[in-house]
Amino acid sequence: MTQALRIFAKPWIWSFVGALVVWLAAISFTGGYGAGGMITAALPLAAFTVIVGVGQMFVITLGPGNVDLSLPANIGLASAVAMKVMGGDDAMVALGLLAALASGTAVGVANYLLIRVLRIPPIIATLSSSFIILSIDISYGRGLQIKPPPAFADFANFQVLGVPVLAIGTVIFAVLAGIALQRLIYGRSVLAIGQNMRAAWLAGIAVERTRFLTYALSGALGGIDGALLAAYFRGASVDIGNEYLLSSIAVVVIGGTSVAGGKANVPGIWGAALFLVLLLTMLNTFGVSAGLRLVLTGLIIVGVITAAGAPRAP
Amino acid sequence: MTSSSAVRPPRLSGRARSYAQLLRTLLPALSLTLILVAIAYLNPRAISYFGFNLMLNLAIPIALATLGQMFVITINELDLSIGTFVGFVGCVTATWVREAPLLGVTVLLSSIGVYAVLGALIHLRGLPSIVVTLGMSFVWQGLAILLLPQPGGKAPDWLLALMALKPPLVPFPIIATLVMALVVHIGLMRTSYGAVLRGAGGNPQAIGRAGWSLFTTKVAMFALAGTFGVLSGMALIGITTAADANIGNGYTLLSIAGVILGGGEFVGGRVSPIGAVIGALTLALAASPLLTFMHIPPDWQVAANGAILIVVLAARALINRREAAR
Numbered sequence: 001m002t003q004a005l006r007i008f009a010k011p012w013i014w015s016f017v018g019a020l021v022v023w024l025a026a027i028s029f030t031g032g033y034g035a036g037g038m039i040t041a042a043l044p045l046a047a048f049t050v051i052v053g054v055g056q057m058f059v060i061t062l063g064p065g066n067v068d069l070s071l072p073a074n075i076g077l078a079s080a081v082a083m084k085v086m087g088g089d090d091a092m093v094a095l096g097l098l099a100a101l102a103s104g105t106a107v108g109v110a111n112y113l114l115i116r117v118l119r120i121p122p123i124i125a126t127l128s129s130s131f132i133i134l135s136i137d138i139s140y141g142r143g144l145q146i147k148p149p150p151a152f153a154d155f156a157n158f159q160v161l162g163v164p165v166l167a168i169g170t171v172i173f174a175v176l177a178g179i180a181l182q183r184l185i186y187g188r189s190v191l192a193i194g195q196n197m198r199a200a201w202l203a204g205i206a207v208e209r210t211r212f213l214t215y216a217l218s219g220a221l222g223g224i225d226g227a228l229l230a231a232y233f234r235g236a237s238v239d240i241g242n243e244y245l246l247s248s249i250a251v252v253v254i255g256g257t258s259v260a261g262g263k264a265n266v267p268g269i270w271g272a273a274l275f276l277v278l279l280l281t282m283l284n285t286f287g288v289s290a291g292l293r294l295v296l297t298g299l300i301i302v303g304v305i306t307a308a309g310a311p312r313a314p
Numbered sequence: 315m316t317s318s319s320a321v322r323p324p325r326l327s328g329r330a331r332s333y334a335q336l337l338r339t340l341l342p343a344l345s346l347t348l349i350l351v352a353i354a355y356l357n358p359r360a361i362s363y364f365g366f367n368l369m370l371n372l373a374i375p376i377a378l379a380t381l382g383q384m385f386v387i388t389i390n391e392l393d394l395s396i397g398t399f400v401g402f403v404g405c406v407t408a409t410w411v412r413e414a415p416l417l418g419v420t421v422l423l424s425s426i427g428v429y430a431v432l433g434a435l436i437h438l439r440g441l442p443s444i445v446v447t448l449g450m451s452f453v454w455q456g457l458a459i460l461l462l463p464q465p466g467g468k469a470p471d472w473l474l475a476l477m478a479l480k481p482p483l484v485p486f487p488i489i490a491t492l493v494m495a496l497v498v499h500i501g502l503m504r505t506s507y508g509a510v511l512r513g514a515g516g517n518p519q520a521i522g523r524a525g526w527s528l529f530t531t532k533v534a535m536f537a538l539a540g541t542f543g544v545l546s547g548m549a550l551i552g553i554t555t556a557a558d559a560n561i562g563n564g565y566t567l568l569s570i571a572g573v574i575l576g577g578g579e580f581v582g583g584r585v586s587p588i589g590a591v592i593g594a595l596t597l598a599l600a601a602s603p604l605l606t607f608m609h610i611p612p613d614w615q616v617a618a619n620g621a622i623l624i625v626v627l628a629a630r631a632l633i634n635r636r637e638a639a640r
Contacts, residue, residue: 065580067444114624118631121580123392124623127567131620139613246448259442291463294456301449306439 012256014308015271019278026282038281040162044232046273047170051225052244053251053269054177055218059122060252062211063194063261068218070126071248073133074107075241078226080141083148083236090151097227104223105216107133112215116208122215137238148231156231166228171270178266190214194261247276250301254308276301337633342576342592345626349599356607363485369603370487370595374477375400375550377491377594379565380572381498382542384590385535387573388502389515390581391436391443395451396543396569399425400562402454403547408467408557411548415470426540433536437529451566458559465558469551477552491591498587511535515583571623572597596622 027035052071059068078100086096107129114125147153158165181187189210192200201207225244230236253259254275255268279300283293353369354361360369379396386393403422411418432450436443479486502508513521514531522528546565551557574580575596576589600622601615610618 118624118627119634120574120627120631124570124574124580124627127570128620128623128627131567131571131623132617135614135617135620138616139611142613246452249445249448253442253445259445289460291456291459291461294452294459296456298449298452298454298456301452302446305441305445305449306435 012265012268012271015255015268015275017271018254018304019271019274022275022278022282026278026285029282029285036162038278038285040159040164042274042277042281043167044156044164045277046270047164047166048225048229048232049244049247049251049273049276050170050174050269051221051228052218052248053255053273054174054266055221056248057252057255057257057264057266057269058181058190058214059218060249060257060259061190061194061261061264062214063197064259066122066261067249068108068111068126068215068222069123069245070107070111070130070133071218071222072239072241072243072245073130073137074104074219074222075226075229075244076236076238077107077133077137077140078103078223079230079236079240080137080144080226080238081223082227083144083146083230084140086146086149086152088147088149090149093149093152096149096152097224100223100227101220102223104226105220107222108216108219109212111219112212115211115215134238141236141238144236146236147234152231153234156228166232174266174270181264181266186210186213191262191264194258194263196262246301247273250305251276254301254304256308275304334633338577338630339586339589341626341630341633342586342589342596345575345622346592346596346599349596349604353599353604353607356604360603360607363483366485366488367480369599370485370491371553372550373487373595373598374490375546375553376565376568376572376598377494377591378542378546378549379562379569380576380590380594381494381587382539382546383569384498384573384576384578384585384587385502385538385542386443387515387570387578387580388512388583388585389532389535390583391532391535392570393447393539394444394566395447395454396539396546397562397564397566398451398454398458399540399543400547400550400565401557401559402458402461402562403544404551404554404557404561405458405462405467405559407473407548407551408469409461411473412468412470422544426537426544429540429543430533430537433533434529436536437532455559455563462557462559465556467551467557469555469557473548473552474555477549491595495588495591502585502587512583512585515581515585517583568594568597568619571619575623575626 023035023038026038027033052075056068056071059066081103082096082100085099086092111122111126111129114120114129115122118125148156156166160168181190189200189205189207192203192205193207193210197207222241226236226241229240233240251269251272254272255270256265257263257268279297280293283296288296350361359365379400383393383396403425406418406421406425409418410421432446435441436446477486481489502511510521510526511531511534514526514528514535518528521531547562550561554561572593573585573590574593576586576591576593578585578590597619600618602612605612605615605618
């Protein structure tokens with residue numbers, strides 16, 4: 001009994017509770033109709049958010065001011081790169097995925113170099129690089145109408161017993177990310193740097209290497225996400241990643257990771273991603289207009305953050 | 315983003331510091347001059363009363379939004395909603411302010427109130443301003459779409475007349491940006507409460523222990539940001555004559571870039587109103603007129619903003635490092 005209660009003391013449980021509440025609200029409106037379908041539809045969309053959310057989590061955990069604002073542009077470019085390299089050919093899928101991964105990693109490495117060499121705050125570094133990536137994507141992806149290879153598109157939409165394979169893969173990925181965060185030297189280093197960068201450095205932690213790996217990882221995950229999104233939505237586009245600017249940061253914060261750094265939580269990202277996607281599903285089933293949906297989404301996010309954010313010590 | 319800065323300019327000896335400071339202060343002006351020289355070289359006819367009027371067309375709203383962003387950055391926060399807020403204000407201006415002025419003005423004043431409440435919320439609950447303002451950006455965008463589902467509306471006549479002013483000798487955008495830079499400079503850099511407001515970003519503990527309310531400073535700065543956002547939206551509609559819910563979306567990134575370009579630091583209350591306006595002018599000029607004259611396709615407009623930002627920051631890092639090496 002006490003064990004069952006203790007789980008409610010974990011910060012991440014509330015994101016799952018939130019997801020459950022909006023799901024129940026949606027199916028009570030439809031009278032139970034489409035309850036399972038809603039989850040099946042929500043899972044892959046949540047998975048896309050989790051993939052970039054995990055990257056963003058590692059970045060945010062590095063400490064105040066660390067955030068990757070280049071993810072939307074990165075995702076957009078990687079989606080175009082993947083589709084162009086694959087060229088609709090099943091044999092080229094692996095190469096296309098590698099290209100998207102390389103494109104994303106390159107963005108992450110460029111971000112880190114800007115931060116390191118120019119000594120500018122990460123927000124500005126990733127912002128400036130996102131300007132440039134966006135232009136490259138607009139110019140490179142102009143009129144790109146390449147469909148993903150059929151096998152790749154089928155894979156992205158494939159389901160095992162009603163569970164999308166993308167979601168299964170992303171759950172495994174999240175477990176690995178959780179292990180990396182809590183058990184590997186890399187993850188422990190990220191947490192230590194977030195708690196106190198100078199103390200971490202004095203303790204002999206390879207601060208710069210860890211920061212480099214973190215930005216490269218965030219970029220790489222953005223790249224993979226771009227390729228998968230293009231497969232799922234059957235085509236690349238410049239604004240395919242736009243919504244991930246807000247959602248990648250929001251799922252990290254709602255999921256119980258501290259914006260002050262040094263405290264991260266992987267399971268909460270899944271809960272928060274499901275919450276955000278099901279929230280949109282709920283508003284859609286209620287039939288609210290596009291404008292009202294935006295207003296409500298914004299207000300609920302601000303409300304949840306306000307409720308979840310305990311007053312911080314100065 | 316309330317705690318200590320990760321990137322701190324190196325400590326310098328007295329003379330070296332003042333030299334570095336001078337260079338740093340001049341850097342925004344230098345980059346603007348460079349852009350102007352490039353434009354003059356590529357198209358001498360652009361350097362005229364008419365040319366400036368045309369090229370700096372959108373400088374007024376951009377500069378106002380940049381100043382709004384600067385207030386928030388002064389207290390170590392960031393406003394990622396200012397772009398959609400400008401769009402929302404634009405939609406209100408092109409509809410209610412024209413048709414039902416009393417309602418329109420009330421709505422705009424209350425939206426400034428919302429900004430003040432956000433400042434209070436962020437301070438009291440220790441919330442990350444990035445997430446709160448990202449959430450609010452959805453709210454403003456949604457409200458704008460509810461108000462004006464299709465592009466349309468019409469600017470009030472007095473606003474159109476104001477923005478179309480043609481004063482003798484000096485083009486209106488130059489006068490307007492100069493005036494706003496000076497007003498904010500005097501208010502923030504030359505008054506004693508301005509020093510308190512900047513101190514709230516530089517050393518909150520010290521300001522708190524000196525008996526000033528950090529709550530008030532945060533609310534005041536967010537309210538100021540809202541006020542300048544309103545002015546920016548109205549000025550924008552005065553130029554474009556009609557509104558669209560997405561009209562201001564680009565302003566979020568432009569305004570942050572303008573502040574940083576103008577010599578503002580991300581943490582520590584180190585900002586410069588005059589620099590911010592110069593930064594906004596640089597971006598306004600570099601984004602389209604310069605590229606057009608250089609025959610660079612509009613695809614690369616956004617990249618130009620990013621590249622300018624990186625080049626100026628690189629120059630700044632270089633100055634800091636060379637002075638530190640002395």
